[in-house]
Amino acid sequence: MPRHADPTLPARRRAQILEAARACFQARGFRETTVEEICAEARVSPGALYRYFDAKADIIAAIALDARAEAEAAFQELEAGDALVDALAEMARAYFAAFEGAEAAFLTDIWAEAVRDPGLARAMARRDEAARAQLAAAIARAARAGAVYPALSPEDAAETLLAALEGFARRRGLHAAHGEAARLYRSLALHVLKPKR
Amino acid sequence: MPRHADPTLPARRRAQILEAARACFQARGFRETTVEEICAEARVSPGALYRYFDAKADIIAAIALDARAEAEAAFQELEAGDALVDALAEMARAYFAAFEGAEAAFLTDIWAEAVRDPGLARAMARRDEAARAQLAAAIARAARAGAVYPALSPEDAAETLLAALEGFARRRGLHAAHGEAARLYRSLALHVLKPKR
DNA sequence: ACCTGAACACCGTTCAAGT
């Protein structure tokens, strides 16, 4: 019998619960899935789940922050050259694809939670600012290279592009039929960034 | 004792419940307010409330559709001349103001509900298409008058401007400090619409 | 025809008890 517990256990349990929750949310959405269902999927008792998360909302918060971290990494790799607009368009395509169908609910659920939960809002705002700074830096680099002539300051252009990205993502869920969102996003980027050709 | 009930009663009761619900949602948000609280505010019993609405979600749906109808009317009055960009900017300012603070939760709550409730989604999509058509028509009028030279087709420009409008509105809730959303929105409209001066 | 309010079903969370 060990004097100290396995120090990797907590992290493993958290991951196990998050994985189960992700599967449930994807299948049925945040509101629709029950803590009991997450427990069944993760094969733990409710008591165990509440040892690792203070509330059901904390689970979706953790998943949301993971997703933001990925987006941040993607922004960091943006090229400085002519390809900026195309890279942005590709990123938008990936973003829209990631929030297709059942995942669209996930996006709006997180937004709705963030408005209510100041802790989640702060955490998301921090991530968001990082992502926006990355994007602004990429725009500034491209501008210095003479590849684009942004209509706005790099910071303002970045904020505008992010706002439009999220707006298109949400509206895609509303009327998928008109979902040429990726094409429209490219046009928007083109006219806000004005590349040299 | 009347043979037939007052025919205006149902409409009055509905309005009475909606008004009470609006007050509660504004104060505490959709999730946080209880049907019991709405009943107390409206001075009806739960049984009476469920006579006029099938579910709590139906109440927020009714309020959402009212709000959309107002937006639609605003779009219809857009001028054809040079003032289009300024009119859009003013509308954006009003939109952002309407969804300030507690109301931001309302916006995201409705979005989250719409993703889950196909009926609400359809109803909102219908309203949205009407609003977008109005905006596209205003852009086309301004273009014919030579006041603007849209970078995209009027329809695409309208969709882009709506997506950005909603995106900015949502992000304003996230980091109100950076909320120069109205100014940014004006710049965006400017570069998508390219007015003649 | 319209309403009341007690009762029901369900679900997030806790906690005494176990190992």
Add this chain to the structure above:
DNA sequence: ACCTGAACACCGTTCAAGT
């Protein structure tokens, strides 16, 4: 130290009974 699962509190919804 970590877990179980029964119990609790709460809230959306229903329905038998009233007028």
